[in-house]
Amino acid sequence: MGFNLKQYGIEVETIFRNSSVPVLYELGLRLEKGTAISDVGALMTYSGEKTGRSPKDKRVVKHPESENNIDWGNINIALEERVFMLNHERAIDYLNIKDHLYVVDAFAGWDPKYRLKVRIICTRAYHALFMQNMLIMPTEEELANFGEPDYVIFNAGGFKANSYTTGMTSKTSVDVSLERKEIVILGTEYAGEMKKGIFSIMNYLMPLEGVMPMHCSANVGEEGDVTILFGLSGTGKTTLSADPKRKLIGDDEHCWTDEGTFNIEGGCYAKAIDLSAEKEPDIFNAIKFGTVLENVVYDEATRAVDYTDVSITQNTRASYPINYIENAQIPCVAGQPKNIIFLTCDAFGVLPPVSKLTPEQASYHFISGYTAKVAGTEMGVTEPEATFSACFGAAFMMWHPNKYAELLAQKIKKQGVTAWLVNTGWTGGAYGVGSRMKLKYTRSMIDAIHNGSFENVEYVKDASFGFDIPTSCPEVPAEILVPENTWADKAAYNNTKGKLVSLFQKNFEQFAKGVNEEILAAGPKDLVDA
Ligand code: ATP
Ligand code: MN
Numbered sequence: 173m174g175f176n177l178k179q180y181g182i183e184v185e186t187i188f189r190n191s192s193v194p195v196l197y198e199l200g201l202r203l204e205k206g207t208a209i210s211d212v213g214a215l216m217t218y219s220g221e222k223t224g225r226s227p228k229d230k231r232v233v234k235h236p237e238s239e240n241n242i243d244w245g246n247i248n249i250a251l252e253e254r255v256f257m258l259n260h261e262r263a264i265d266y267l268n269i270k271d272h273l274y275v276v277d278a279f280a281g282w283d284p285k286y287r288l289k290v291r292i293i294c295t296r297a298y299h300a301l302f303m304q305n306m307l308i309m310p311t312e313e314e315l316a317n318f319g320e321p322d323y324v325i326f327n328a329g330g331f332k333a334n335s336y337t338t339g340m341t342s343k344t345s346v347d348v349s350l351e352r353k354e355i356v357i358l359g360t361e362y363a364g365e366m367k368k369g370i371f372s373i374m375n376y377l378m379p380l381e382g383v384m385p386m387h388c389s390a391n392v393g394e395e396g397d398v399t400i401l402f403g404l405s406g407t408g409k410t411t412l413s414a415d416p417k418r419k420l421i422g423d424d425e426h427c428w429t430d431e432g433t434f435n436i437e438g439g440c441y442a443k444a445i446d447l448s449a450e451k452e453p454d455i456f457n458a459i460k461f462g463t464v465l466e467n468v469v470y471d472e473a474t475r476a477v478d479y480t481d482v483s484i485t486q487n488t489r490a491s492y493p494i495n496y497i498e499n500a501q502i503p504c505v506a507g508q509p510k511n512i513i514f515l516t517c518d519a520f521g522v523l524p525p526v527s528k529l530t531p532e533q534a535s536y537h538f539i540s541g542y543t544a545k546v547a548g549t550e551m552g553v554t555e556p557e558a559t560f561s562a563c564f565g566a567a568f569m570m571w572h573p574n575k576y577a578e579l580l581a582q583k584i585k586k587q588g589v590t591a592w593l594v595n596t597g598w599t600g601g602a603y604g605v606g607s608r609m610k611l612k613y614t615r616s617m618i619d620a621i622h623n624g625s626f627e628n629v630e631y632v633k634d635a636s637f638g639f640d641i642p643t644s645c646p647e648v649p650a651e652i653l654v655p656e657n658t659w660a661d662k663a664a665y666n667n668t669k670g671k672l673v674s675l676f677q678k679n680f681e682q683f684a685k686g687v688n689e690e691i692l693a694a695g696p697k698d699l700v701d702a
Contacts, residue, residue, distance in 0.1 A: 387565030403515030
């Protein structure tokens with residue numbers, strides 16, 4: 173009685189289930205175009221046309237059981253059950269014409285009380301190895317007793333959706349059914365879609381149990397003090413959570429329970445752009461046999477990766493099991509957070525590089541979820557673009573942001589957590605004039621949060637945001653701590669700041685009704701009346 177997938181209408185007989193890394197390497201190298209081994213043994217793969225997620229193509233089945241819980245809109249776009257089944261059948265039909273398939277049976281969530289049993293069914297060794305890195309792999313015994321999974325992902329990403337199907341706006345579709353407990357993927361081979369699909373499910377399920385799911389990284393100090401770092405893509409969650417002085421709990425997805433924190437994932441997914449041994453040694457050293465390197469460019473002869481080459485995409489990535497980071501906390505479970513850090517990459521250069529927030533300011537900024545994107549590579553475009561994404565990850569939230577904000581506020585209050593804002597973005601002027609904050613300085617500021625250096629320093633209040641800005645920090649020149657002092661052109665500083673404040677205010681209008689007055693009052697004020 174071999175393992176089979178007949179219960180899903182899949183008749184393919186050759187199934188590689190939780191295969192070893194070498195087996196997946198061999199299959200990938202033999203069958204998947206362009207796949208190669210890097211000079212340090214990582215598997216270099218291509219995700220094809222899509223080199224990032226496709227948020228506009230995500231759909232959620234509208235079903236009476238969950239309908240009233242979901243925050244319908246641009247992020248959670250409703251799909252009829254029947255249309256889900258059309259895509260589902262399309263995926264199954266595609267999977268059925270394959271000579272062999274891969275299955276990954278593994279867990280999401282390190283806390284056994286909340287863990288999900290997940291099954292991935294996919295057509296590429298690359299996808300299987302990626303998910304084996306990103307999920308928590310069962311032991312042999314756990315696999316023998318795995319039983320039926322809680323959720324199944326049918327990854328038929330190598331086959332496109334039919335754009336005439338009702339509700340499809342492209343040939344890519346990522347469809348979630350909370351009732352069938354399934355995700356169907358068509359028209360994208362970007363592996364991150366699977367990991368963030370499971371995260372979305374956790375974001376739905378956990379609040380039902382009073383647990384706070386979070387788009388954050390987390391690490392823990394020698395005294396057991398946990399820090400969680402929220403932030404949108406590119407703000408530094410992965411980079412800053414890898415800290416030789418602290419144990420890594422995880423780099424992207426966590427939950428906060430009454431008992432403490434746990435990582436949802438078993439691995440990390442680091443940006444590889446400009447990666448260097450000097451600046452990010454822990455991540456650099458995690459790239460070895462078993463690591464999946466996505467969409468990187470390498471030397472034909474030596475197979476050495478050029479991390480500065482972004483000709484395929486800016487979003488080059490490395491996926492590795494968390495134990496590839498030397499000081500990982502395994503199992504990835506720890507106590508209550510002591511510090512919460514909101515990371516933002518403020519390309520306007522007006523937010524302080526480090527500041528302390530009141531609990532109300534924390535709520536306000538959690539709901540706002542601000543970061544900025546620097547202009548693309550278009551010539552002459554130098555204006556940064558503000559992005560607001562509620563809960564620092566609106567794309568993955570299924571309930572209304574207030575649900576998560578309330579959970580966070582309760583937990584901050586109950587545990588007496590200190591909230592900080594760390595701007596990893598621009599200093600000395602906005603993008604185009606100033607420069608990005610040195611990673612070395614940001615690391616020193618985070619060290620100062622951890623070792624209590626900010627307990628006995630003087631603070632100044634930011635005039636419009638109201639944050640408490642420490643005026644000194646070990647290893648960091650004091651003049652960079654207050655943004656205004658770093659701008660040569662003070663009028664430009666005030667101007668830019670005013671612009672950012674009004675963007676915050678405008679964005680918050682949609683949330684104003686749902687939050688209490690204290691939170692509303694904790695937002696930034698116009699400079700004139702500040
Ligand atoms: P994602 O959610 O997409 O995984 P992330 O929050 O994990 O994003 P990182 O992968 O840590 O983001 O990316 C931060 C990038 O910014 C890295 O490439 C890092 O080298 C670079 N960087 C430059 N300066 C800083 C700084 N001062 N602090 C943090 N990161 C910096
Ligand atoms: Mn990351």
